[in-house]
Amino acid sequence: MSPFPRLSFLFIITACFLAGCNDPVENNTLKEKKDTAANCIAATEKTQPSILKDVILNEKELIGKKRLSSAAPVDFTQYKLLALKTIDSTAGDENGFKYHIIDSLLSKTGLTVLLLGREYDTENIAWIALYDDQHKLLDQLQVYYDNAEGFLSVESMIKNNQVTVHTRNDFDEAKNESTIIYKLVNNKLEKL
Numbered sequence: 001m002s003p004f005p006r007l008s009f010l011f012i013i014t015a016c017f018l019a020g021c022n023d024p025v026e027n028n029t030l031k032e033k034k035d036t037a038a039n040c041i042a043a044t045e046k047t048q049p050s051i052l053k054d055v056i057l058n059e060k061e062l063i064g065k066k067r068l069s070s071a072a073p074v075d076f077t078q079y080k081l082l083a084l085k086t087i088d089s090t091a092g093d094e095n096g097f098k099y100h101i102i103d104s105l106l107s108k109t110g111l112t113v114l115l116l117g118r119e120y121d122t123e124n125i126a127w128i129a130l131y132d133d134q135h136k137l138l139d140q141l142q143v144y145y146d147n148a149e150g151f152l153s154v155e156s157m158i159k160n161n162q163v164t165v166h167t168r169n170d171f172d173e174a175k176n177e178s179t180i181i182y183k184l185v186n187n188k189l190e191k192l
Helices: 004-021 059-064 076-081
Strands: 056-059 100-107 111-119 121-133 138-145 151-158 164-167 178-187 186-192
Touching: 004 151, 004 164, 056 059, 059 121, 138 164, 138 186, 151 178
Parallel strands: none
Antiparallel strands: 056 151, 100 111, 111 121, 121 138, 138 151, 151 164, 164 178, 178 186
């Protein structure tokens, strides 16, 4: 069998690959043209920025739009892997809590940030949890809370890579409100 068909096939594939990597825009100066090799580098070889997905975490978004209740439920294996007992000190099957993975806020080499939630008849909670590649919990932050009594609420907004947590506490006669801003720094959430 002649090697000609194989060589022709390899030549065509190589030509198509190189043509796809070249900048098709003509009349650019040499300084403005991009290096073909640089355009073809895989994204995983580049430094990946830590940019969190923008999200609003309030009753309208999580409960009203059923983002919590319709999110993927956590099974027993995930329960252990996600370290939910560490995140939620009252966690346990006997409590009747339903845990959910609401969203992935960031996934890159060395770091995954998940939005986790706990659903119950009288209260709902959501946390941001940071994990390394071995699923070790690096950090966590409560970003949403509501209860039937309405005395305490936590709502948050993630925007421009900052997490703004607003807490309202009506247990005391003096109504207490606080807002704390966090930023993702070195795989941890730090107060600004």
